[in-house]
Amino acid sequence: MNHVAIDIGASGGTVYLGTVTSSSFEFEEVHRFDNGPVERNGRYVWDLNALRNRMVSGIEAAADREPSIDTVGIDTWGLDFGLLSDGEVLRDPLSYRDPDVTETRKSLFETVDERRVFEATGITNWNTPNTLWQLHTLARHEPALFDQADSLLMMPQLLTTLLGGRPCGETTVASTTQMVDPSERDWATDLLDDLSLPVDVLPTLDEPGRRLGPLASDVAESLSSTPELVAPASHDTASAVAGLPLAEDAAFLSTGSWFILGCERREPVRTDAAFEHAVSNELGADGTVRLLKNVNGFFLLEECRKSWREAGASTDYEALLSAAREATPRAALVDPDADEFSIDEPMPEQIRSYCRDTDQTVPEEPGEVVRCLLDSLVTKTALALDELTTVVDEPLSRVNLGGGGVRNELFCELLADATGRPVVAGPVEATAVGNLLTQAVAVDTLPDVATGRQLVEEEFELATYEPATTDGWDREKNRLAELATE
Template identity: 70%
Template structure:
C-alpha cells in the first residue's frame, strides 16, 4: 500500500511516500518546505494557509509515479494548537516560542505547585511553554477568545481537518500538553478545573490509527485517487520512536529542533526520583509510555544558519561541520535550555553574549560557534541520560539515534564519547518511518508495531559509534552542570 507521511517541524516540513508490503518497507522524500513562525501584530504565529498549501503540493508529488495513494497522515511538533468556532480558526495559532506564551507560568506554579502538576500529568517540563500554560495565559488575559471558541485542535489534527478530516484528538500529541493523565490516557480534567482552564473545547482522545475521512478534492486538487486521512502517531517524537529498532537495553534520542531522550516502558513512572530528576511521561503507540527528557536541540544551530544566510555567508552543512572539526574542542559550553536563547535576536550574537556573561572564551567564526553547540548538546545529553538512568530499572547501555543527527558524524562521535555508550544510528527520517509504520498498522498491511520495527531494522543500514573514554568529558559535564544550575537559579 502507498502511505503519505507529512512530517512538519518547527523549522520545516517534509512529505514522504511510504510503500509497504508484508515483507518490504520503503520510504522516500517527495517534497520539502520551510516553516518558521511569522511575526504578526507583535506575536509569533504559524501560517496555517501556507502549511495547507505545502501539504497539498506534497500529496500531489507523492502520487506522481505510483498507482494511487491509500492513506495520508500528518505529524508535527508538540504544544501548539488552534482555537475554532463553527469550524473556523479564530486566529493564527501562536508559536510556543512566542515570549508571551509563558506569561502566567509562575501563576500556574503558585496555584497548584509543580508536584501536583507532575502527579496529575507525569510531565516535568518547567521551562517549555506547554499547552497548559498557553491556555492558562488565555484564560487570564483573553477570556473572551476562549469563551468564543467551541473547539481546540492540536496542530496535526488542525491541519488534517483543513484538508478534509473530521476534528479529532490523538493521545501522543495530546500528551505534550501537560493536560493528560498518562495512566488513563485521557484529559486531566480535575487539574484543569483547578486552574480554570476550560475543558469543554477539548476533543475526545483516541489512540493512533483513527480514520478521519477522505482528502478533500477541493483542497488537494488534481489527484487520481482519494486517500483516507488517518491519525498516525501524530507527535513527531512518538512517530520517531515508533520507527526506531529499540529494545529494553536501549535509550532513544530523536534529534531535530528538539532533542528527545528517553526509554520506552509499559507504564508511567511518577516516583519521587522521576520528579526530582525532571523526567516526563509522554504517550506512545500501542499503549506505551515514553519516559523522557526534552533538550533544546538543533534549533540553535538552525537559527545560526538563518542569521548567516541573511548575512550572505555560507550555510552548507559540510562546510560548517568541517570548520567545527578544526575548532578547539570544549572551549566554551552553553546551556541550550537557558531562557537567554530565543528567536528575537541573531543566535550567533546570543551565544557570544552568553559566553561573555559566563566568563568563557568567546567562540569565533562559524566553526567555533558550531563546535560550541555540538559539544554543548553532547554534554547536555550525557547529563540528561545520567538523570534518566537514576529513575529506571536497568539503565540503558546504548543509544539508538534517529533524526537529522544521524547524518552528523562529528556529533554522533561526540555523543558516544560524552555518554560513554555506543551510539547506533536508526533511520535519518525516523519520524517519517514511524508515521508510515503506524499508518500501515492501521491499514492492516503490517499486523503490529513490533513486526513493523523488524521490517524497518532490515530496511535501513546502521552505523555504530564506540565511545572513546576521556576525563575531558567528565570535566565538560561538570562545567555544563554548573551553567545549568546557574540558569535554573536565574529562572
C-alpha cells in the same frame, strides 16, 4: 499499500511517499518546504493557509510519482493548538516560541504547585511553554476567545481538518500538553478544573490509527483514487520512536529543533526521582509510555545558520562541520536551555555573549561556534542520560539515534564519547518511518509497531559509533551542570 507521510517541524516540513507490505518497506522524499512562526500584530503565529498550500503541493508531488495513494497522515511538533467555532479556526495558532505565551506562569504555579501538576500529568516540563501554560494565559488575558470557541485541536489534527479530515484528539500529541493523565490516557480534568480552564472544548482522545475520512475533493482531484486521512502517531517524536529499532535496554534520542532523550516503558513513572530529575511521561504508539527529557537541540545551530545566511556567509553543513572538527574541542560550553537564548536577536552573538558572561573562551569563527554548540549538546544529553538512568534504575546500554543528527558524523562520534555508550544511528528519517509504519498498522498491513520495527532493522542500513575518547567528559558534565545553575 501506498501512504503519504507529512512530517512538519517547527522549522520545516517534508512529505514522503511510502510503500509498505508485510515484508518490505520503501519510501522516498517527494517535497520539502520551510516553516516557522511569522510575526503578526506583535505575536508569533503559525500561518495555516501557507501550511495547507505546502501540504497540498506535497501530496501533488507524491501523486506525480504514484497516483494511487491509500492513506495520508500528518505528524507535527507538540504544544501548539488552534481554537475553533463551528469548524472555523478563530485565528492562526500562537507559537510556543512567542515570548508572551507564558505571561501567567507564575500565577499558575501559585494556584497549583509543580508537584501537583506532575502527579496529575506525569510531565515535569517547567521550561517549555506547553499547552497548559498557553491556555492559562489566554484564559486570563483573552477570555472572550473561549466564549467563542467550541473545540480545541492540536496542530496535527488541526492541519488534518484543513485537508478534509474529521476533528479528533490523539493521545501522543495530546500528552505533550501537560494536561493528560498518562495512566488513564485521557485528559486530567481535575487539574484543569483547579485552574478554572475550560474542558468542554477538549476533544475525545483516540490512540493512533483512527481513520478520519477522505481527503478533500479539491486536493484529491489529481489522484486516481481518493486517499483516506489517518491519524498516525501524530506527535513527531512519538512517530520517531516508533520508527526506531528500539531494544528494551536502549535509550532513544530524537534529534531536531528539540532533542528528546528517553526510553520506552509500559507504565508511567511518577516517582520522587522522576520529579527531581525532571523526567516526563508522554504517550507512545501501541499503548506505550515514553519516559523522556527535553533538551533544546539543533534550534540553536539553525538560528546561527540563519544569521550567517542573512549576513551573506556560507552555511554549507559540510564546510561548517569540517571547520568545527578542526576547532579546539570543549573550549567553551553553553547551556542549550538557558533563558538567554531567544529568536529575538542574532544567535551567534547571543552565544558569544553567554561565553563572555561566564568567563569562557569566546568562539569567534563559525566553525568555533558550531563546535561549541555540538560539544554543549552532547554534554547536556549525557547529563540527561545519567538522570534518566537513575530514574529507571536500569542500565541503558546503548543510544538509538534518529533525526537529522544521524547525518552528522562529528555529532555521533561526540555523543558516543560523552555518553560512554554505543550510538546506533538510523534511520535518518525516523519520524517519517514511524508515521508510515503506524499508518500501515492502521490499515492492517502490519499487526503492530513491534513488527514494523523488525522490518526497519532488516530494511535499513544502520551505523554504529563506539565510544573512542571518554576521558574528561565527567569534568565537562560537571562544568555544564554548574553553568545551568548559575
